[in-house]
Amino acid sequence: MRAPTSSMLALLAFWAVGPLYLMLKVSVSPPGEVMTARPTLLPHGLTLEHWRRLLEAGQVLPPLGKSLLTAGLVAAAALLLAAPAAYNLARLPSRWRYGILLGLFLVRMLPEVSIALPVAVVFLRWGLMDSVTGLVLAHLTLVLPVVAWVLTTTFLAIPREVEEAAALDGCSAWQTLWRVTLRLAVPGLAVAGLLAWLFSWEEFLLATYLTLGAKTMPLQVYYYLYQGNWFLTAAAATLMTAPVLLLTGLLQRHLRATSLAGAVR
Amino acid sequence: MRPRELVGLLPLALYLAGFTVVPVASTLALSVSAPGGGITLDHFRRIAGHYQFGEAVVNTVAVAGIGLALELLLGLAAALALIGRPAGRKIFQVLLLVPLGVPTIVAAAVMRTVFGTVGYLNEILLRLGAIRTPVDWVGTRGLALFTVAVADAWKVTPLVMLILLAGLQAIPGELYEAARTDGASRWQQFAAITLPLLKPALTMALIVRGVDAFRIFALPLALTGRGLPVLSTYAYVEYLEYGNPHTSAASSAILLIMILLAVGTYLKLAGPEEVLR
Structure with a gap:
């Protein structure tokens, strides 16, 4: 009972938090990592360009x-x-x-x-x-x-x-x-x-x-x-x-x- | 009722009467009023002949049905797992509750990155070898229904989990002890104790979520554009894009009737006390 419960909880927690991780990751990823047929799951490059553009445009x-x-x-x-x-x-x-x-x-x-x-x-x-x-x-x-x-x-x-x-x-x-x-x-x-x-x-x-x-x-x-x-x-x-x-x-x-x-x- | 209590209640009552009850009543009036004056059912006939409206009704019910099934299943699984006091219970509970506060439009944005054609679900499935070519998750109506329901479930399963967790906590532990003494298996305990005693919490979760599911708006709009009309988005498009308040009001009226039917059925099945506890 113990092991299945824990792994199910871990899976549910992954499902709950994972999408938010992706959102954060996309917001700081170089476009090449995301707008491709094979997007990477882990962050490789890091850029604040999107945040700068978001705040700079004044929109x-x-x-x-x-x-x-x-x-x-x-x-x-x-x-x-x-x-x-x-x-x-x-x-x-x-x-x-x-x-x-x-x-x-x-x-x-x-x-x-x-x-x-x-x-x-x-x-x-x-x-x-x-x-x-x-x-x-x-x-x-x-x-x-x-x-x-x-x-x-x-x-x-x-x-x-x-x-x-x-x-x-x-x-x-x-x-x-x-x-x-x-x-x-x-x-x-x-x-x-x-x-x-x-x-x-x-x-x-x-x-x-x-x-x-x-x-x-x-x-x-x-x-x-x-x-x-x-x-x-x-x-x-x-x-x-x-x-x-x-x-x-x-x-x-x-x-x-x-x-x-x-x-x- | 004494005058003082009446005075305290009055501002709230007047506000809700003026800004909620009157608007809804005037929407209903709008749905049956003829342009030249008088009462007509023409607007209902018109939307009934509009194939997008029929689709919207079916989609609304289907998204609600699939979404509720997912939410109850996942919420119950999570609640049952948490009530068993597993290792790391506190941290799991915090993590599982995270989506609850996430704004719906953010949930839509997040789910677009997950379910996009070059999105992350396709990437994971490709890596696992489960698919050969990327799937367009909103490309067909069936898949779009599923995707919207999953996005909805992502956001609100924590709420269902909280309701069911409260329900589970209210079940006296002695019942399980007695059942164990009598040699009942885990499955027998679940079927004979947990499920019947959890029924009030389950019906509450069902009706609360059911009504919200009928009113779903932002997720289908943001995930599929016009691809998957539901009743709320249909009413929105009729008014804001086609400038037709009458047909918009008529479809809102249908939505209202569907919700009232659901609430009425619930009150009849569960008794009003259950809602008010």
Whole structure:
């Protein structure tokens, strides 16, 4: 049993990580190693030419900035809108809570194409095409149900006795909320905020509908891909993945414990 | 419900009503409204006569089916292997979870380097002697379906693995001890304990992933161009390339109905409590 298990795990791990290695390798390989009928698997030459071209052309920096700004705003707005709702959801009688959570679940199931079409038509009229504002508003529709779900689980896990004890010690309702409840909810808030950030960072469909010229990072990667430039694609994709791996690395400890129930939807 | 709780819920509710429910409702309205006013099913008739639409429906279901089968199989294998506390469990778990955070468009870019005609899978297969000439992995419809499903599975198998791992961890160890005392083989334990008790986690993984699989968009578009239409890309091309919001809305409506059918079946089979746990 032991040996087959280990070799299967090794094979699965190879499958999980190998493609990312190839992406990194292509981004630093001389073209002769890659654009040939027999590409090499191990790096032989090493070049930073593709990275220099990617950053130099100035094509990638505006999308990078737009995506960073959008994702940051989406995370902040999602927490501001969803935290009060989740706090109150957690304090509702369970029948009500289940009904509302089921509603959120159903909203999450709606196809993006059916949201994107009318939103694009209206935003065109409102002059919100290509704008960060429009993109944030659109991304929130996908992010809010997930964030509200995760935060409801977070607030449910905080025992009411803690709040009651704070009230007995003379804290006002606001002091209790600020000094006790929110402090205890910080890990959950962090996970929810990071999830919102990640959703927005990689969102592709709504961005496609709402963009005429000012691309986001995923659209820029798609543009290089569409052009068939393997090297710029690989470098831009690596650039896009680096912050994600960093954040999910930070997230991983909490992923199982707090957020699985909501995060997966 | 007290007023204070209502006030806290209101911003979220209003937002989702305005930016999600109203748009979806207006898409549905668009799909049945005649240009001159009134209700018509012409748009549905038009897409029904469009051979690409029929292909898109079949492709959507096929990619979802192949992808889900792969994800459940690999996810279950990984979860079962990890739960057995093998050597190096922690490092394996970290490595296996890596694709989860990778953006979908990056997954598409990565899979293009793997599945390209001069890509790395062909090179590995050539070196192993499994093939003589390079394979065009998106050249035929069958291969393209397989390639897109594999690319999807690469990204989301870690999620399925996490769900199943949580399900496995919830099974009490005493059950296995009792079964061993009674002389049950490993396979008997798996069939009589693991599989039945894992059913809630399996159905959850199935429905959560199933709905996402129906909505697949970036991977077929980036991997095959127009080569493999699915419902989402069909709706996208109808609107953004042919400027026809009505047929785009009609195909979105079909996608919505397919998803609702899947969710409805799930709720009926599993009971609403299972979704909400």
